Amino acid sequence: MDFRNILEDITGAGEAYMPYAARDGEGNWIDGFISIDFLNANFGQYETASEMKAATTSEGLRLFFDWLVEQGKLPA
Amino acid sequence: MSIVTIGDFKNYLQTVANAVSSGKMNVNDAEVKSVLQTIAAAVGEVSATPTANTLADRLKAIADRLGEASANPTANTALARLKALEGYLDGVEAALGTQSDAEATGNGSIIAILKRLRAILSDVWNDTANALNVQLTGSNLEPAANFALSQDVVVTSGSSVVVYSNVDLSKYTHISGVFFMKNNLWPHKITVGWKNSRDSIVVQQEVVETGDAHKIFGPIPIITKNANIRVVNQDTVDRTIFTLDIYGHIRG
Numbered sequence: 001m002d003f004r005n006i007l008e009d010i011t012g013a014g015e016a017y018m019p020y021a022a023r024d025g026e027g028n029w030i031d032g033f034i035s036i037d038f039l040n041a042n043f044g045q046y047e048t049a050s051e052m053k054a055a056t057t058s059e060g061l062r063l064f065f066d067w068l069v070e071q072g073k074l075p076a
Numbered sequence: 077m078s079i080v081t082i083g084d085f086k087n088y089l090q091t092v093a094n095a096v097s098s099g100k101m102n103v104n105d106a107e108v109k110s111v112l113q114t115i116a117a118a119v120g121e122v123s124a125t126p127t128a129n130t131l132a133d134r135l136k137a138i139a140d141r142l143g144e145a146s147a148n149p150t151a152n153t154a155l156a157r158l159k160a161l162e163g164y165l166d167g168v169e170a171a172l173g174t175q176s177d178a179e180a181t182g183n184g185s186i187i188a189i190l191k192r193l194r195a196i197l198s199d200v201w202n203d204t205a206n207a208l209n210v211q212l213t214g215s216n217l218e219p220a221a222n223f224a225l226s227q228d229v230v231v232t233s234g235s236s237v238v239v240y241s242n243v244d245l246s247k248y249t250h251i252s253g254v255f256f257m258k259n260n261l262w263p264h265k266i267t268v269g270w271k272n273s274r275d276s277i278v279v280q281q282e283v284v285e286t287g288d289a290h291k292i293f294g295p296i297p298i299i300t301k302n303a304n305i306r307v308v309n310q311d312t313v314d315r316t317i318f319t320l321d322i323y324g325h326i327r328g
């Protein structure tokens with residue numbers, strides 16, 4: 001999967017919108033950005049959200065991959 | 077000779093008194109003389125070297141240790157030690173000075189110098205207002221944004237988040253920062269997004285290089301009046317920000 005094909009660079013610096021960029025002390029999610037190059041470097045070898053979620057311990061990334069599935073941008 | 081105690085004296089005298097009071101008069105001159113000689117031997121003689129262990133000997137020993145009340149008591153006597161202490165106390169008293177001593181700008185008594193210190197501190201610190209009267213040279217920094225410890229933020233792997241949004245930096249010439257990660261160092265970037273009057277980011281400036289081990293940065297010249305401060309987690313796991321404090325360098 002090449003994330004450049006499914007994500008939009010919204011900052012001009014190779015970053016896409018990320019609804020789960022951080023979590024505050026009370027557990028609330030804060031939106032921000034995610035590096036498209038980072039996604040390609042670490043998850044580019046996978047094709048499905050399930051494979052990507054299995055390859056990370058990050059709670060925010062797992063939610064992000066699910067969100068991409070809901071958006072119809074990534075196979076489950 | 078054997079040591080004669082006060083109790084012995086008392087017994088000797090009681091013996092004489094009993095003899096007289098009973099009317100027996102069975103004490104002859106030799107016996108009285110013997111008792112008196114015993115007493116005399118116990119008292120000792122008035123001399124530079126009284127017989128050892130007599131009362132005179134013990135009194136002389138005490139007198140020798142006390143020393144004489146004079147301008148120069150014999151060394152190592154109690155009076156000589158007291159005189160030395162008196163000298164020290166006189167010195168301390170002189171160094172302390174008195175409450176009426178005037179404030180000293182140069183050398184002076186401790187009270188005079190303390191008065192000067194109090195005056196200087198009063199110039200610097202307004203006790204009533206609980207605030208400094210003047211800005212100290214070099215202390216041109218003040219917190220521009222603080223990240224409270226209770227607000228630890230966990231940044232998702234590969235993501236970036238604006239920690240401080242629209243910070244007003246208009247009164248500063250530069251900003252510096254202190255950044256602490258929780259537990260250990262992780263790959264990160266800190267960026268300042270300089271905003272124009274229409275609230276758009278015009279410059280995204282990295283203030284900490286990728287993978288930089290330093291946890292302080294700056295001073296960075298102010299480009300616009302408002303900025304967003306961002307933290308980028310470049311690690312493959314989620315990471316917690318512990319502290320990110322931004323300090324502004326005050327103009328002038």
